[in-house]
Amino acid sequence: MKQATIIKSTGSWYLLKDKITSTIYEARIRGKFKKEKISTTNPLAVGDEVDYELHEDGVAWITTIHPRKNYIIRKSVNLSKSTHILASNIDLACIIFTIKNPQTSLGFLNRLLITCEAYHIPVLIVINKIDLLINEEDLKEIKEVTHIYKKIGYDILEISANKNINIDILKYLLKNKVSLFLGHSGSGKSSTINALQPDLDLKTSVISNSNDKGKHTTTFAQMYDWSFGGSIIDIPGIKEFELVEISKEELQNFFPEIYKFRSWCKFHNCLHLNEPNCAVIKAVDEDEISQRRYSNYLKILKDL
Ligand SMILES: Nc1nc2c(ncn2[C@@H]2O[C@H](COP(=O)(O)OP(=O)(O)OP(=O)(O)O)[C@@H](O)[C@H]2O)c(=O)[nH]1
Numbered sequence: 302m303k304q305a306t307i308i309k310s311t312g313s314w315y316l317l318k319d320k321i322t323s324t325i326y327e328a329r330i331r332g333k334f335k336k337e338k339i340s341t342t343n344p345l346a347v348g349d350e351v352d353y354e355l356h357e358d359g360v361a362w363i364t365t366i367h368p369r370k371n372y373i374i375r376k377s378v379n380l381s382k383s384t385h386i387l388a389s390n391i392d393l394a395c396i397i398f399t400i401k402n403p404q405t406s407l408g409f410l411n412r413l414l415i416t417c418e419a420y421h422i423p424v425l426i427v428i429n430k431i432d433l434l435i436n437e438e439d440l441k442e443i444k445e446v447t448h449i450y451k452k453i454g455y456d457i458l459e460i461s462a463n464k465n466i467n468i469d470i471l472k473y474l475l476k477n478k479v480s481l482f483l484g485h486s487g488s489g490k491s492s493t494i495n496a497l498q499p500d501l502d503l504k505t506s507v508i509s510n511s512n513d514k515g516k517h518t519t520t521f522a523q524m525y526d527w528s529f530g531g532s533i534i535d536i537p538g539i540k541e542f543e544l545v546e547i548s549k550e551e552l553q554n555f556f557p558e559i560y561k562f563r564s565w566c567k568f569h570n571c572l573h574l575n576e577p578n579c580a581v582i583k584a585v586d587e588d589e590i591s592q593r594r595y596s597n598y599l600k601i602l603k604d605l
């Protein structure tokens with residue numbers, strides 16, 4: 302049986318890349334196979350590992366899809382109740398964060414982190430544009446941000462895409478992994494990708510939907526290989542992740558440092574608001590949990 306990775310998925314046809322030869326084939330799945338997976342509008346997503354048979358006409362027929370280690374979804378635009386899998390089997394999400402030009406709020410960073418936690422995607426926080434940080438205040442902020450997130454256990458790397466600072470280290474961290482770049486508009490995702498590999502040139506594939514008289518265009522995710530090993534999944538239109546649907550009770554599970562202390566709270570259903578004998582509030586008072594993170598937890602909790 303031949304094995305491959307899906308590198309492009311439009312819902313009706315796919316591109317896959319053979320695991321051994323790296324040959325790319327147009328691929329299809331049988332109708333029966335499709336119907337078994339009714340909960341999503343697309344049975345196969347970029348990143349999926351599959352088995353296939355190559356037919357004489359050069360078309361690869363997908364026979365099996367391997368279990369996904371993780372995936373990200375988006376609510377379908379047309380069918381509000383169903384979901385659409387955007388990508389799967391992601392090894393690393395690179396969150397591009399900036400202290401200034403533009404200033405990325407910690408709230409925004411936290412929302413991306415919560416989403417990655419919920420999807421079980423490992424994260425690297427990349428602080429870009431460090432060439433701009435020259436005044437005392439900026440340097441203090443970068444030190445504090447680094448301290449807060451390192452203490453929780455997140456990996457952090459300072460870079461400058463434009464001044465080529467630490468790009469070699471980033472390359473090393475991305476090598477042989479399937480990654481995803483997330484961040485605010487203007488944070489420097491494209492610049493960073495360009496610094497890593499100038500000739501990569503992510504092309505946004507726009508395909509018009511023939512049922513819609515060509516008016517409607519849809520963009521699809523696609524996987525591109527790095528020349529240094531590994532690949533990046535480009536998902537047009539997900540400049541920023543939306544917060545996944547989570548309940549008030551679940552939120553704390555996605556703040557690793559709150560999750561760590563919760564079992565010592567007096568009440569098993571403690572939300573760490575103002576309950577008596579709350580181990581999380583105590584940890585905040587003792588500076589074991591960052592006040593800024595905790596405040597943001599409360600804010601997100603309130604908004605849920
Ligand atoms: N000073 C400085 N500017 C940078 C750096 N990286 C990116 N920029 C600038 O920031 C601006 C935005 O960079 P982009 O790479 O387009 O940002 P993006 O995240 O891809 O933005 P969207 O496509 O809107 O999501 C550009 O003017 C870049 O030149 C850096 O390391 N230092």
Ligand SMILES: [Zn+2]
Nearest residue numbers: 566571573579
């Ligand atoms: Zn508590």
